[in-house]
Amino acid sequence: MAPETRALEPGPAFPFVRALKTVNDQLIKLYPGSQEGFTVILVVSDPTQDNGRLQTGIQQHGLTVEVFQTEPQRFIKGLKDKGTHLFLSEDPVMVREALTGGVPAATIHKPEQMLETSEKQLRVAFDADAVLFSDESERVYKKEGLQPYLKHERENVDRPLEQGPLERFAKALYRLQGMFHDKGYHRNCPIRTFLVTSRTASYTGVRALNTLRSFDLEIDEVFFLSGSNKGPVLQAIRPHVFFDDQDPHINSAKEHGVVSAHVPYGIANEQANQN
Incomplete structure (x- = not known):
């Protein structure tokens, strides 16, 4: 019997991504079959990253996230090709590269004690x-x-x-x-x-x-x-x-x-x- 995979701990962007899903769910109710809404993409530029564990963690938290594997030197081109409106990362170097490359980007920071945020808006x-x-x-x-x-x-x-x-x-x-x-x-x-x-x-x-x-x-x-x-x-x-x-x-x-x-x-x- 395979050992149970431990869920990944939520990061600073987790409530934000969860709220994006809430908006998408409500949008689909109003516009059935619509392709509008947010597409959340998890950019993976580390070749040693266990993508299977990432997918499992995403599913365990009930999110809808696409995993995008790319080489470090090509991630900006990948973001542009996907028409990215916002790139968030805890890595300030990647953020500066994205912003310089014309992709809206910011370095996300997590407070020691996060306030509770709305799950409906x-x-x-x-x-x-x-x-x-x-x-x-x-x-x-x-x-x-x-x-x-x-x-x-x-x-x-x-x-x-x-x-x-x-x-x-x-x-x-x-x-x-x-x-x-x-x-x-x-x-x-x-x-x-x-x-x-x-x-x-x-x-x-x-x-x-x-x-x-x-x-x-x-x-x-x-x-x-x-x-x-x-x-x-x-x-x-x-x-x-x-x-x-x-x-x-x-x-x-x-x-x-x-x-x-x-x-x-x-x-x-x-x-x-x-x-």
Whole structure:
């Protein structure tokens, strides 16, 4: 008799992936036979990895995940060929390679004590600059200081920022939300998005809202924190994952039990790598 295979322990992305499956299940109920929804792919670039154990673990946890075996030097091409909207990994080197190669990516971090998250609704929170938007404004702030930054934002309040590295993923969420809205699922939509930004509610916030409109992208809830600690707000939101480009915000999220994902993009990360 073969020994029982011990299930793999859930990682930081487990609740997120489980929530994606919940959305897919509800989508199929509304649109029988639809090919829309999330496709979750487990990228395996380690030739010594036991794929059989991975498949067993996936089945034991009741997930729907495709295992994609690839050579390390070819994984970016594989992600592009599959039209990947988001690549998550605990390996920052792989994440930087993916992002440099044009694939939306982030390094996921698990807090010591994870908050319980919804099993009925996917909840995703984004920072604004250098995540959904380009780092144009952040560059002015980092290089010239607060007052030049405020002047820059005031003068450009009606000029939208360029797209950031995760704009494409946010648009994919919004497109699926629209499918639920078309069936009358508004307040009880199984996808909810949040923008948690250090911008203020004045013209710096107005520029953020103008930028979202230029993307034809709606975010369900927007929090302008004026530089305050993001952790308490994220703790109240309880997202399955929070995306930010700066380590202090990532650490604050982790301290409040929130799974966070670092996007290594923009001037803040360039300066961090130089130190």
